[in-house]
Amino acid sequence: MLKLFFSLFAGTLVLTTNAQDTISRDSAFIRSIYEEVLTNGECFENLRVLCKDIGNRLAGSENADKAIVWGKQTLEKYPLSEVSLMPVEVPHWVRGKQEVGYFSFMPDSIQVVAITALGGSVGTNGILTSNIVEVKSFAELKELGREKVEGKIVFFNKAMDAMLINTGAAYGGAYEIRGSGPSEAARYGAVGCIIRSLTLAEDKYAHTGGTIYNDSLPRIPAAALSSVDARALSQALKQHPNLTFSFDMNCEAFPRKMQANVIGEIKGSVYPDQYIIVGGHLDSWDIGEGAHDDGTGIVQSIEVLRAMSALGYKPRYSIRAVLFINEEFGNDGGETYARYAKENGITHVAAIESDGGGFTPRGFGMEGTDGQFALLESWAPFFDDYNLHQFRRGHSGVDIRPLKDDRVALFGLIVDNQRYFDYHHSNNDRFENVNKRELEMGAASMAALVYLLDQSGIPVLP
Amino acid sequence: MLKLFFSLFAGTLVLTTNAQDTISRDSAFIRSIYEEVLTNGECFENLRVLCKDIGNRLAGSENADKAIVWGKQTLEKYPLSEVSLMPVEVPHWVRGKQEVGYFSFMPDSIQVVAITALGGSVGTNGILTSNIVEVKSFAELKELGREKVEGKIVFFNKAMDAMLINTGAAYGGAYEIRGSGPSEAARYGAVGCIIRSLTLAEDKYAHTGGTIYNDSLPRIPAAALSSVDARALSQALKQHPNLTFSFDMNCEAFPRKMQANVIGEIKGSVYPDQYIIVGGHLDSWDIGEGAHDDGTGIVQSIEVLRAMSALGYKPRYSIRAVLFINEEFGNDGGETYARYAKENGITHVAAIESDGGGFTPRGFGMEGTDGQFALLESWAPFFDDYNLHQFRRGHSGVDIRPLKDDRVALFGLIVDNQRYFDYHHSNNDRFENVNKRELEMGAASMAALVYLLDQSGIPVLP
Numbered sequence: 001m002l003k004l005f006f007s008l009f010a011g012t013l014v015l016t017t018n019a020q021d022t023i024s025r026d027s028a029f030i031r032s033i034y035e036e037v038l039t040n041g042e043c044f045e046n047l048r049v050l051c052k053d054i055g056n057r058l059a060g061s062e063n064a065d066k067a068i069v070w071g072k073q074t075l076e077k078y079p080l081s082e083v084s085l086m087p088v089e090v091p092h093w094v095r096g097k098q099e100v101g102y103f104s105f106m107p108d109s110i111q112v113v114a115i116t117a118l119g120g121s122v123g124t125n126g127i128l129t130s131n132i133v134e135v136k137s138f139a140e141l142k143e144l145g146r147e148k149v150e151g152k153i154v155f156f157n158k159a160m161d162a163m164l165i166n167t168g169a170a171y172g173g174a175y176e177i178r179g180s181g182p183s184e185a186a187r188y189g190a191v192g193c194i195i196r197s198l199t200l201a202e203d204k205y206a207h208t209g210g211t212i213y214n215d216s217l218p219r220i221p222a223a224a225l226s227s228v229d230a231r232a233l234s235q236a237l238k239q240h241p242n243l244t245f246s247f248d249m250n251c252e253a254f255p256r257k258m259q260a261n262v263i264g265e266i267k268g269s270v271y272p273d274q275y276i277i278v279g280g281h282l283d284s285w286d287i288g289e290g291a292h293d294d295g296t297g298i299v300q301s302i303e304v305l306r307a308m309s310a311l312g313y314k315p316r317y318s319i320r321a322v323l324f325i326n327e328e329f330g331n332d333g334g335e336t337y338a339r340y341a342k343e344n345g346i347t348h349v350a351a352i353e354s355d356g357g358g359f360t361p362r363g364f365g366m367e368g369t370d371g372q373f374a375l376l377e378s379w380a381p382f383f384d385d386y387n388l389h390q391f392r393r394g395h396s397g398v399d400i401r402p403l404k405d406d407r408v409a410l411f412g413l414i415v416d417n418q419r420y421f422d423y424h425h426s427n428n429d430r431f432e433n434v435n436k437r438e439l440e441m442g443a444a445s446m447a448a449l450v451y452l453l454d455q456s457g458i459p460v461l462p
Numbered sequence: 463m464l465k466l467f468f469s470l471f472a473g474t475l476v477l478t479t480n481a482q483d484t485i486s487r488d489s490a491f492i493r494s495i496y497e498e499v500l501t502n503g504e505c506f507e508n509l510r511v512l513c514k515d516i517g518n519r520l521a522g523s524e525n526a527d528k529a530i531v532w533g534k535q536t537l538e539k540y541p542l543s544e545v546s547l548m549p550v551e552v553p554h555w556v557r558g559k560q561e562v563g564y565f566s567f568m569p570d571s572i573q574v575v576a577i578t579a580l581g582g583s584v585g586t587n588g589i590l591t592s593n594i595v596e597v598k599s600f601a602e603l604k605e606l607g608r609e610k611v612e613g614k615i616v617f618f619n620k621a622m623d624a625m626l627i628n629t630g631a632a633y634g635g636a637y638e639i640r641g642s643g644p645s646e647a648a649r650y651g652a653v654g655c656i657i658r659s660l661t662l663a664e665d666k667y668a669h670t671g672g673t674i675y676n677d678s679l680p681r682i683p684a685a686a687l688s689s690v691d692a693r694a695l696s697q698a699l700k701q702h703p704n705l706t707f708s709f710d711m712n713c714e715a716f717p718r719k720m721q722a723n724v725i726g727e728i729k730g731s732v733y734p735d736q737y738i739i740v741g742g743h744l745d746s747w748d749i750g751e752g753a754h755d756d757g758t759g760i761v762q763s764i765e766v767l768r769a770m771s772a773l774g775y776k777p778r779y780s781i782r783a784v785l786f787i788n789e790e791f792g793n794d795g796g797e798t799y800a801r802y803a804k805e806n807g808i809t810h811v812a813a814i815e816s817d818g819g820g821f822t823p824r825g826f827g828m829e830g831t832d833g834q835f836a837l838l839e840s841w842a843p844f845f846d847d848y849n850l851h852q853f854r855r856g857h858s859g860v861d862i863r864p865l866k867d868d869r870v871a872l873f874g875l876i877v878d879n880q881r882y883f884d885y886h887h888s889n890n891d892r893f894e895n896v897n898k899r900e901l902e903m904g905a906a907s908m909a910a911l912v913y914l915l916d917q918s919g920i921p922v923l924p
Contacts, residue, residue, distance in 0.1 A: 039624050167899075437662060
């Protein structure tokens with residue numbers, strides 16, 4: 001490792017001193033980044049304003065409009081070269097009144113449950129009541145077939161796998177239930193769909209998230225049930241297979257509208273037309289405060305520019321913070337940004353996304369060439385003092401993924417994600433659940449990587 | 463690393479299969495430990511009872527008596543070989559009524575501040591009011607001398623160093639202010655002592671902790687001030703150097719009394735008279751709920767025995783969970799346990815302590831011989847899937863440290879401690895601030911290490 005560290009690093013710089021001096025200089029600068037962020041950091045206060053003065057901010061909502069103005073004004077507080085908006089077309093879906101759900105197995109008695117409409121769901125058009133059929137998978141649903149499903153509500157009761165240490169993998173393993181479950185249920189004639197919330201916590205929070213209707217099938221109302229209520233419903237069904245489930249939601253889709261990505265920039269001194277970007281998504285789901293998802297990625301990205309600027313760093317490449325709009329429900333911000341870059345022949349050297357929550361950073365995932373990955377691995381010693389130890393190939397970020405080409409290196413901040421899905425897409429994703437130092441450690445780690453990328457240009461090595 | 467891993471490990475087992483088979487078997491068993499704890503773990507529910515039904519439990523208090531009964535009954539729920547109590551003499555100090563503190567720089571106007579008596583402090587005997595002198599260190603205090611200090615309250619306004627990534631080191635750097643500050647102030651004639659709380663958070667929580675009076679100096683009342691109030695007081699002092707500070711505390715020390723360490727045990731099948739212990743401390747400070755300090759270490763230690771038992775594991779050595787009493791204010795539980803072991807010639811092969819909070823585990827610190835440490839390092843690959851990466855020489859735990867001899871290997875669970883001092887010794891150390899999975903990951907990691915220690919006997923290698 002150390003040998004590679006020396007040789008690769010030396011090879012990527014115009015050296016006026018020897019390699020050891022360069023390493024010492026870089027280590028010292030990285031130390032100054034962490035110190036700046038941990039002592040003068042403004043990301044925690046910025047997050048407080050975003051969560052408390054604006055709150056949740058689904059793309060298409062008025063709160064998202066406010067967040068765009070806030071993003072622009074916040075970036076303008078710092079001495080950057082430029083702050084701009086990039087128009088993006090986004091969907092506009094409105095939850096409407098608070099949802100109600102309950103089940104009943106005897107006259108004049110109901111058990112109320114915590115539910116939340118899945119993003120994009122149609123409404124119930126008044127109270128929808130029906131018998132319910134419980135399954136754990138699409139295979140089980142298929143086996144039941146139309147005969148046993150038609151006219152009923154399908155209840156997908158599949159928990160995330162607690163045995164997976166990486167909670168993101170556990171989420172990935174259950175994700176298709178939310179994304180495709182409602183249309184799969186409709187395929188067999190179901191009139192509604194209820195899923196167990198995608199969370200590892202046992203509590204009364206219902207977790208929303210986008211569902212995608214299959215255009216060739218009827219659109220049926222779909223909601224998530226809290227994990228505690230899913231367990232209670234499942235137990236009740238064992239005793240009373242003919243119980244009825246009722247829910248009432250008046251969510252509705254409206255025509256698409258225009259919002260914007262917000263972009264702050266420090267112009268590069270050597271390669272002003274080539275970009276290294278840091279980003280997250282400004283939109284959130286429409287319950288809770290969108291604190292960890294992804295307010296933290298937004299304020300960390302802004303903090304990278306603030307800290308670089310406060311330290312008087314003059315980057316060789318242009319450094320941008322991009323606050324993408326609408327990651328949650330179609331990735332319009334990321335797609336629009338990448339399309340614009342391609343159409344205008346703009347070169348992106350590297351992109352870093354933070355969208356795993358504002359927890360203690362553990363390292364970086366990367367999409368790029370073998371040579372670029374070897375370079376990342378060679379930088380591991382720089383991060384050792386800050387307890388980052390995971391440098392691996394894998395997912396970078398939904399917003400930056402559309403930039404993928406033969407040149408750009410894409411990075412995702414890896415954080416300690418044991419508690420992420422306790423909050424994710426729920427009313428529990430609040431500012432109070434973000435820790436200042438953990439947030440700052442992530443921001444500093446992103447800035448440190450930006451520095452190394454800027455110094456090296458992360459060339460496409462053979 | 464891998465070479466050492468193979469060769470050392472193979473050398474410590476009577477091999478009937480080859481080394482690779484042994485490694486596969488051990489990996490599989492360790493996997494089963496994590497799965498057992500993450501899916502059937504009872505430590506989180508046990509912690510809920512300890513925090514919510516009993517609450518804080520300063521040694522010497524009635525709540526500590528209740529906690530001892532709870533600890534015994536909780537261990538007795540599981541099929542262990544034996545559960546016992548070991549009598550321990552502990553101090554008995556009582557905070558009395560809630561403390562009040564305020565400062566004033568104009569007639570008929572006061573600013574109330576959040577304070578908490580330091581553990582062991584004498585009371586104020588009514589409201590104590592005096593001018594105040596602010597210092598950051600013992601050196602500054604000495605420079606001021608008796609002339610400027612006599613008859614006043616000394617205000618030690620020293621923050622923990624936010625630039626240290628290891629918050630434990632930051633705590634260590636500020637610790638002497640709390641431990642010795644009151645007596646140092648008394649040395650120059652001060653009548654009271656106020657310290658900035660030892661925390662990295664900017665909030666209104668005051669953090670207590672033990673102070674040790676120097677027997678040759680007058681005992682003056684001492685309290686901690688919240689970090690936000692410390693900042694406010696310091697700013698007010700700049701404008702109004704003659705402001706007065708007042709506080710009222712009626713805390714009091716009573717004669718020492720008897721309480722107990724609680725010990726649960728699974729008898730060893732090969733070396734029943736040699737012990738591997740896991741532990742934490744059952745006592746806490748007397749504000750908040752003692753959740754992270756050290757309720758989590760207690761329920762994790764119990765969970766190690768529960769999981770081993772649930773998996774049907776028959777240890778070669780006797781495995782004990784020791785719930786030590788009074789770590790916080792004199793380490794009586796740890797000292798008594800070690801003295802008993804020494805007097806009765808009981809061999810301890812290894813001891814593991816969890817007393818850094820119930821956060822995501824990062825590895826283990828160790829006190830032992832070079833050979834033992836090399837063996838620990840050789841085990842790192844077993845922990846890789848669970849994201850433990852720090853294996854280093856250093857602090858193990860206050861409770862187990864008195865066991866130190868030429869034979870025993872002492873380990874401390876290293877956790878991600880960025881937010882630990884937000885809670886530590888304050889009213890904010892509550893069950894709600896503990897995450898179930900993070901807690902369980904720590905318990906499983908301790909059990910995995912117990913397994914490896916039991917298999918190897920962690921011999922004192924040359």
